[in-house]
Amino acid sequence: MIALPSIAFGGFSGSAKGVTARQVAGRSILSLKCYPTGVATGAQLARRASLKKIAKSWVTLTNEQRHEWDRLAEHATGASSLGQKAELSGMNLYVRLNANRVMAGELVMADAPAGQVAVPNVEYSTVGVTPQLVVFGGIKHESAPYKMVVKMSGTQSPGITNGWSKTVIISSEVEDDWGEADITKLYLKTIGVEPTPGQKVFIEAYWLDTSTGFTGQVFKDSVIVTGESSYTPRKRVTMDRLAPDHEQHVSSIDVDFSSGAPVIQFDVMCEGHSNVASSEAYLADDLPQELQGTSWALGRGNGADGKLVAQSYVMWLYGARYGDPAYITFAHRGGYYVKPTEVFGPGIIY
């Protein structure tokens, strides 16, 4: 015979037959064990396994470490579905913060953080969702150790007003690239199907302090999927924007025209070609007149022979002409020519 815990007896705690009794702040709380419904995704299974592993590791802590977690838990609060803040035990907090850390690729921390950490709230100016593009723009940047956690739903009927329970984690380590975060691939990998124009997608986002596991407030948003994005990414030349049918002499390229200053920003690995001290990158799209011209930047040798020679490079940026696509020539000027050379930094333009 199994004796079920009863709220009639104060101080009773323990689990039996899927019922758990515990004492929190002088109150007896009974809870039924929850079992997930439906088929778990790979991510859900991994998350559950991680939670189980973290919970089991609680017993490996020293008494002092557990005491510190209890002390921190006295000042921390948890979300409650009953409309009031729930008390947290030290173990609850240990599992919760470490689960967040593990989700962001960090290791489990045995020592409790020194105190509760104020984490900023997510702010962005726009989010564009089309079948081909899922992108956040104008994200207010937060430096490491913060990473943005983004949860999104699959497409829902536009009439649904509260669909945030259908969101799943798209990524727990979004780092904006100068305010932009293109999560198209992550969205498609997680949700499995492209967003449908005219339908609605629900979004939750928050910053995660990866050093402590604390999170900021959840920012809730929703957006109607459009056929084409109204969001214009900043002007850049990257590897995926090179002409596929032309021989390229760069192994990586990021030329950014968005400074609004008298410079172009370069980060290019020039491989060179033939016996000419230059490299060409042919572009898939034309280069508008206002971005054509001449620029100069520093280079540093990056050869297998260990040469780190400082060099200067001149870049000629041409629009499409004579049947050729637009292209950029990276021509060696000062210093000893090394193949390959990394050309980087701001380059004056005229």
Place this chain on the structure above:
Amino acid sequence: MNFNSTGNNFGAGTISFKSHQEENFVVLNAKLTYNPESPEYQAADVLEIYVPDLSIDRSAISGVIMRFRDVRDSYGYTWDNSGGTVLKSWVKDKNTICIEKLTNFDEKGEITIYILALYTMLARGGNPIKGTKVRLTTSQETTYLRWSSDTFFVEFEHWIFLHMQFGSCTYAYRDSPWECNLDNLPSGITADLPFCGGGNQYNPSVDGISEAHIENGVFTCQTRTAGFEDTGHDPFIFAFLVRDN
């Protein structure tokens, strides 16, 4: 605007900066030295210079020049194999300038870093602003220095971009102190400049680096490294320079 650093994490002491600061970029000029044997440097993963509030709170990568000294005496002849390379540098936040830590030359002793750099933000919603290239004209009482056609500047009200590339020197003057007038250089430019290039026999992973100076429109360079005029190692100066105006 001139300011001093408020600290650093690699034992470099106080660093004096000249700056021109705008909403979306800053031009910074400074020259600093550090000892690679200092415990602060040894403990640092990235070199950080702490400064009063900058106008930008982060930047894309820029480049600064590091130089080590390697001067040897050989049968009474001074053999200067000083050299160096480009280091990546960026503004991490309003109060922190970062410089990549490159340990390859730590055994050489004191290192000098020349910050003659522009640090820009990105995603500012506008196209780059085009400047105008002006060929730098030079003159000497006796012409013994010649510069390549890639010797020019681009002028702005409070700063300039300068690129100079050595052409040749009359044989009789190759070991003399050099001096020449930079006739049309914009006013208000004073700076020590790393003169990068020339072969480096004892440090073949890099070129030589000499030091030049510009003040009152006059270029001077007291000495050059041993392989300065080696073919294919074209010496050059690359600098964003703040004007004193």
